[in-house]
Amino acid sequence: MINQFLWVIFPYVCMVVFVVGHIFRYRYDQFGWTAKSSEFIEKKQLMIGSLLFHLGIIPVFIGHVSGLGIPKSWTQAVGISDHMYHLGAVWGGVFFGVVTFAGMFILTFRRFSIKTVRKLSSTSDLIVNSLLLFIIFIGVYAALVTNNVVVGFDYRDSISVWFRSLFTLQPDAQLMVGVPLSFQLHVLSGFLIFAIWPFTRLVHAWSVPVNYVGRSYILYRRHERPKRKAN
Numbered sequence: 223m224i225n226q227f228l229w230v231i232f233p234y235v236c237m238v239v240f241v242v243g244h245i246f247r248y249r250y251d252q253f254g255w256t257a258k259s260s261e262f263i264e265k266k267q268l269m270i271g272s273l274l275f276h277l278g279i280i281p282v283f284i285g286h287v288s289g290l291g292i293p294k295s296w297t298q299a300v301g302i303s304d305h306m307y308h309l310g311a312v313w314g315g316v317f318f319g320v321v322t323f324a325g326m327f328i329l330t331f332r333r334f335s336i337k338t339v340r341k342l343s344s345t346s347d348l349i350v351n352s353l354l355l356f357i358i359f360i361g362v363y364a365a366l367v368t369n370n371v372v373v374g375f376d377y378r379d380s381i382s383v384w385f386r387s388l389f390t391l392q393p394d395a396q397l398m399v400g401v402p403l404s405f406q407l408h409v410l411s412g413f414l415i416f417a418i419w420p421f422t423r424l425v426h427a428w429s430v431p432v433n434y435v436g437r438s439y440i441l442y443r444r445h446e447r448p449k450r451k452a453n
């Protein structure tokens with residue numbers, strides 16, 4: 223029963239909340255659809271953290287799409303041996319995973335440690351940062367440590383097959399039962415972030431600001447009160 227909940231009901235609920243939540247937010251809160259930049263409070267850490275996070279997360283995302291979406295038999299059919307795939311996935315994945323983690327660490331540290339940034343943050347901002355940091359940490363841990371400690375475990379024989387089974391509407395919870403804990407925690411927290419996504423600042427990801435390149439800068443100006451003239 224618990225396995226059915228964790229590996230069937232929970233992921234489906236997260237996916238439904240992700241889709242319906244976005245429709246709801248778009249219809250009722252378009253003015254709140256923003257990344258809520260805090261750049262005007264602190265620039266340097268934001269720039270480094272955000273750059274590292276975004277440079278890392280894009281290859282990590284591509285790695286997830288191929289690792290979870292492409293069956294092992296397909297990569298074998300085009301001549302990529304499991305050993306070769308594993309080497310590329312683990313070392314490439316870990317490299318970009320560490321870059322993503324470094325970026326997220328700086329962003330989270332900045333959000334909690336700089337008083338003015340923290341004051342400007344909502345509870346949802348703090349939860350999003352902490353949860354992302356956890357997901358990335360446990361993902362890198364699983365890829366680097368668990369993969370090397372648990373001999374014979376290959377996520378493409380279990381997690382990837384289970385993941386695809388969700389989308390073919392034939393979910394097989396049994397595939398996740400023997401998976402090491404670090405991977406299980408990573409996958410559950412990974413789904414959780416999708417469920418809260420529509421209600422947080424993460425929605426900015428769907429509004430890639432292509433027009434930033436050509437548009438004028440936003441200027442933040444101090445509002446000076448006009449000085450009273452002495453009588």
Ligand code: HEM
Binds near residue numbers: 285311316319320361
């Ligand atoms: C939605 C469900 C998710 C599943 C099923 C999943 C699955 C996986 C798997 C199987 C690995 C290990 C890859 C390997 O051993 O080479 C991994 C690693 C990783 N995941 Fe996820 N993940 C999910 C969500 C996320 C999310 C939302 C993030 C980031 C916000 C994330 C970030 C990472 C990172 C940084 C790594 C380590 C580097 C890498 O191997 O790419 N994952 N994930």
